[in-house]
Amino acid sequence: MKLKTFGLMAAMMATIGLTACGGQTDSTPAATDGVIRIATEGAYAPFNYTNADGSLGGFDVDIANALCAKMQVECQISAQDWDGIIPALKTGKFDAIVAAMSVTPERSEQVDFSQPYYINSLVFLAKKGSTFNPSDAAAIESAKIVAQRSTISSQWLTQTYPNSQPQLYDTLDNAFMDLGNGRADAMISDKLPALTWLNSDVGQGFEIKGGDIDIDDKISIAVDKGNSELLKRFDDALAAIKADGTYRQIAVKHFGEEGVPAGME
Numbered sequence: 001m002k003l004k005t006f007g008l009m010a011a012m013m014a015t016i017g018l019t020a021c022g023g024q025t026d027s028t029p030a031a032t033d034g035v036i037r038i039a040t041e042g043a044y045a046p047f048n049y050t051n052a053d054g055s056l057g058g059f060d061v062d063i064a065n066a067l068c069a070k071m072q073v074e075c076q077i078s079a080q081d082w083d084g085i086i087p088a089l090k091t092g093k094f095d096a097i098v099a100a101m102s103v104t105p106e107r108s109e110q111v112d113f114s115q116p117y118y119i120n121s122l123v124f125l126a127k128k129g130s131t132f133n134p135s136d137a138a139a140i141e142s143a144k145i146v147a148q149r150s151t152i153s154s155q156w157l158t159q160t161y162p163n164s165q166p167q168l169y170d171t172l173d174n175a176f177m178d179l180g181n182g183r184a185d186a187m188i189s190d191k192l193p194a195l196t197w198l199n200s201d202v203g204q205g206f207e208i209k210g211g212d213i214d215i216d217d218k219i220s221i222a223v224d225k226g227n228s229e230l231l232k233r234f235d236d237a238l239a240a241i242k243a244d245g246t247y248r249q250i251a252v253k254h255f256g257e258e259g260v261p262a263g264m265e
Contacts (some may be wrong), residue, residue, distance in 0.1 A: 035074045036230075038064050039094040042079030043171050044197045046254045047100035050079060058253040063117060064098040066246050067221075070237035083150060086110055087225055091120055096230065097222040100190075102152050112227065113220040114234045117247075119261045120217035122153050123194050124209045125179065126186040126257070134186075134210040143185040146175040152217055153188045192255055 005166040040060050042050040048058040056077055068075035077098075080088050086099075088094055089111065102120065103113045124145075126132040133139050141163040147154040149168035157166055167184065172193055179187045190199075191212060195210035197203040221238075223230050241247045242264070251260045 034072075035073070035076055036096060037094045038068075038075055038077045038099045039080040039085050039088055040064070040077060040099040041082050041085065043082075044100055044193065045174065046192055058257045059118075059250060060098045060100055062253070063241075063247075066241050066250060067098075067234060067237040086222070087262075089222065092224075095223065095227075096234065098220050101222055103218045103220050104152075107222070110225065111222040112225055112231050113222055114231060115238055116220050116264070117238055118219035118264060120152070120215070120219055121191045122156060122188060122213040122215060122217075123185055123190050123191045124186055124213075125194055125206050126209045128205055128207050129205070130185070130209070130213035132186045132209055137161060144183075146178050146184040146187045147189070148172045148175050151190075152215065153190060156213070156215055157188050176203075192259060195255075195259075201265050230243045 001118070018030075028083055040048040042048055042056050046058055046059075048056060048060040048190060051057050056079060060155070061077055061157070064077055065075050080099075082099075085099060086107070089097055097111070100120075101107070103116070107113075119155050124132070124134040132143060138146075140157075140161045145157065145164060146168045147157060147166045147168055150168055151172075154166060154168055166188070167175075167178070168238055169178070172189065175187055175189070176197050178184050186209065187194075194208065198206060198208070223234070238247075241250075247264065248260060251264070
């Protein structure tokens with residue numbers, strides 16, 4: 001669901017990486033010495049996050065480990081800042097990205113995507129009892145709305161409501177923090193991270209305003225352009241964990257029954 005678009009600098013760096021490295025080809029090995037190096041962000045709960053001991057957790061991490069087990073390879077999962085995640089893949093630092101990454105036409109020019117492993121929707125959040133009404137364009141354009149920079153949610157907001165002026169943050173946590181501290185009227189976010197925050201102590205005083213915003217947002221694994229061998233291995237492994245029930249177990253663990261998307265099991 002992350003659900004995020006990469007920024008201009010990341011796109012430029014990715015293009016540089018394509019020029020310098022030429023991209024992967026069908027003959028490029030899918031992994032070295034039985035190891036697949038996977039990038040995630042580590043700051044996008046419940047999809048991926050960093051635990052107090054520095055280890056990585058979340059839906060993306062469990063999915064990646066399950067896929068590696070099916071492929072009979074070792075997963076080496078590392079955190080990578082979001083804006084640099086595609087450039088890091090392009091320059092060979094990683095073999096794949098499993099980081100709630102939305103499939104977009106811009107990204108598809110830089111990387112190849114697996115079959116989707118999640119489908120995302122967006123929601124507005126505001127304080128309980130707030131009169132904020134997301135069905136009122138004038139209310140959206142006049143409200144102080146927070147969001148994470150370079151994400152599908154912030155992109156959708158500015159494209160759908162060009163007169164809105166959202167306050168953008170480098171991380172989702174910082175956007176939630178300012179909403180919780182009363183520095184904003186509302187927030188737009190991917191649905192599952194929003195549900196997770198609403199269950200926190202601070203989030204108890206807030207609620208979803210309006211219904212889900214369906215943006216046909218498919219979340220997939222990214223590999224370097226042309227690495228069809230690794231892409232097929234991921235697709236085959238994904239089909240296998242859906243068939244044997246592993247996918248559903250992981251989704252329920254992180255999202256509950258209501259968080260298992262239709263058609264993804």
